[in-house]
Amino acid sequence: MAMLQLFVDGREIAVQEGKTILEAALENEIYIPHLCHHPDLKPAGICRVCVVEADGALVPSCRAPVAGGMAVRTGGAMVDRVRRLAVELLVVNNHDDCLSCGKNSDCKLQEVARYVGVDPKRLKRFKAQELKPVIDSHPFLIRDYNKCIMCGICVRTCEEITCIEAIDYSFRGYTSKISTLGDNPLQESKCTSCGECMVRCPVGALLSKGEVRPAYEVKTVCTYCGCGCGIYLSVREGKITGVRGDRKSPVNEGELCVKGRFGYSFVNHPDRLTTPLIKRNGRFEEASWEEALDLIAAKFQEVQVKYGPESLGGLSSARVTNEDNYLFQKLLRSLGSNSVDCCARL
Template structure:
């Protein structure tokens, strides 16, 4: 199905299966979206990405339709602009909350950033759709007064993370995001990967640990790699006043493409933990006491030598961590074979 199509008069090569949104992005045309997350099946719920396709009576959702050869797509015209502005105004009307905490404390949410970009104000008034959900879990704040029901969270939870903890329940304006029988996340199959929080385009889902730490304008983002395992997921550390206040995934990291697990997402507060070890500890008279590195290594070398002399190198087995890099794991086996003299070496990633 190779061929060429046109978007806003510009010729584009068709890639089989590629959506109109993605193809447009490839040539620098940003079609507005809210329910779109390229990692999961499109749901075409927000309808903001509507484009006109020549020969079709009604506009189509560009996120859910592939760009096909000979297609002539219009992504901007007065009709589309009017529809998009009305849809966005409708979405704003179900979230009458005065302040968005995501915008204030973490960084601009997609909904408000788009409303600002298109200069859309809430022209419609009426009932609000969602309610704040009390949930005692330590990680995820669920404030559906801010929800626009794009269902990104439920799709990411089901399709991407395969956790199936949350799904849409009820119907129509009374639809809600629910676990089985509307329980808390702790009682559900939630793994607290936090990816619902990260894909959420509003302040409906937020990282509880990040709230109340700083204003969004105070923090800078530092690209880093998650230290918890050897996968090497890209993360962005949010740093304010010299302290790490939270983590968001690096959307461009090739390894994880925006995904993280519970450790990387919510576990990095160990950085500033008062319980963190800052020196080697040696057990003396049954009690761990602080020591220097020279003292610690001296003890290790002495004990290793003693065991090797008494029982031979076969008494050793070495086990290295996949949190280490390939280089450190290489060095570990070198140490086992060349220094200790044993082949008893393994790695926790080899199961």
């Protein structure tokens, strides 16, 4: 694609034809405040916070394509007025209990309000008085309508990324909100609980239940299925407290399914088996690995001698590595059986 030259606040930059003004500015480390823009999604032009002056006209920079020789102003009296109004309307409708919010210091509304310079005292008398519901009936997600800025990122994620289309805008005017068909609970809709919408929500309106800031993260691979998605485990006090997708992983580019994102509590669960169990006198008793493996070898031999090697079979797991599965089929074949399968087909 051809490269175009344009001027942003008097600075000449070169960008590929077809880019939007916002993309061009961000690529060149020129900040334009924005809320409903997400790099993974098609531009929607909903929030109007990204407004700029392009060749004398006000345009939402996330939707306006660049043109050769274009002169863009990211500020100025007219731009500031429109942008301030857009941000203030969101702030007055927002429950601003930032200190108790899981998104505090990582919130796009905070970032934009700081840039625009919103005065909370001036807005106090316009503040919404009634609290909206906080929906926490879902097993993994909390939806706080008091913090929703109606940017539609969750809706577009569910449509463009996961192709599920479980949520959309519903109702009108002040009662307008994001909900499922028939305003039913998310867990009763066709939502697959992947959490992709939550990951992209720019504010604290969609949060993961019980997630706390980690002390550190560990880069690893999800063990639930053969896809092998790249993940980062959040760890605090020796326990896994959350999972995020690795955007640099070529397998999943940061996306995860419900198992990979939320199915980690088994790791620290008190009922988790940590030693082999051998059934003696009708009761399972803890045993060492040596005892367990000796017993398995003896039973295998017994069956092999009595019924022939083809009577043996093995079920491996999608949760182990390819190398482990390779060794497992080798073991079964060395015992004379080709009956090997995997739990993913059960």
